[in-house]
Amino acid sequence: MPLIVLPTSQLLWVRVAAQLFSCVAFSVVAREASLSHGLADWCVFCWAFSFSMTLLILLVEHFGLQARAPVSWKNFPITMACYATLLCFSASVIFPVYFLKGQQNHGEARDRRIASTVFSCLATVAYLWEVTLTRAQPGEVVGYMATSPGLLKVCQTFVACIIFMLVSDPVSYDHHAALKWCMAVYCVCFILSAAVVVLCVGECTGFLPFPFARFLSAYGLLAVVMYLTATIIWPVFQFDKSYSHIQIRQQPTLLMVAVLTALNFLLYLADLAYSARLVFVSV
Secondary structure, eight states, X not given: OOOOOOOOOHHHHHHHHHHHHXXXXXXXXXXXXXXXXXXXXXXXXXXXXXXHHHHHHHHHHHTTOGGGSSSOTXXXXXXXXXXXXXXXXXXXXXXXXXXXXXXXXXXXXXXXXXXXXXXXXXXXXXXXXXXXXXXXXXXXXXXXXXXXHHHHHHHHHHHHHHHHHHHHTTBOSSSSHHHHHHHHHHHHXXXXXHHHHHHHXXXXXXXXXXXXXXXXXXXXXXXXXXXXXXXXXXXXXXXXXTTOOOOGGGHHHHXXXXXXXXXXXHHHHHHHHHHHXXXXXXX
16 A cells, blocks of 8 residues: 655744644634623734634645746745745734733633743744745755745734724824824835735745845835934824824824834835845846
8 A cells, every 4th residue: 555755844834833832822712702892802813813824834835836826836835934924923922912912811711821822932933933934045046035025014013903902992193194194105115015015925026027136125225214203203203292192092102103113114124225235236
């Protein structure tokens, strides 16, 4: 009777481990009725999305369907792994803060929440390991998303999504035109970064009417300038008593938005440095 021998590698086992950890993380709390909260749904989505994408990647590679996939297989797996890392990391922070710290639950319910937190942290480490294994090495020919600028694009879009969540409930940018400008910065830069990710994963960069590398440099410069203005304007018009109308309970959220805005500014600045080097070194 012939035996089926599955090819093994370090990357395969890392993906299997990440899939197992994320599956356990959402499985043990999925049926808990007391977690009827938007943030709990977000955490379950983070784990379920990561699990689903890893399962899809494993199935495609096991059956050798990479050439038939409607996406660039040089870019898709590492893009999903990077998003899964960030998603699981956010769930690993949010879930214990809101559903373990200060909670009076005891017994089985608390044990399940602790287990979800532990396995979420393990999933984060596993996905980060996958990104480390698949990212571009010096002199290696890989897809754009496996390079440092590509991974920075993923981080930029993720940070922008967190900012959108924080400023929308309650709406905290509509009492001054300067804050509306900050929201425009977040939206425009998010759309352009997301477009770059989609173009690379969909392998459509060749259809652009201009060189992709020069587009990245021009867009990177624009994003740095725009985020610099938002990094200055947001704290001034939110925390200066001359302009601010915020309540005390909103201050931690708005402070987090200011920190994330500065973080995205640094990400775009690093991205610009990489993109400019790509253009001027290749010319």
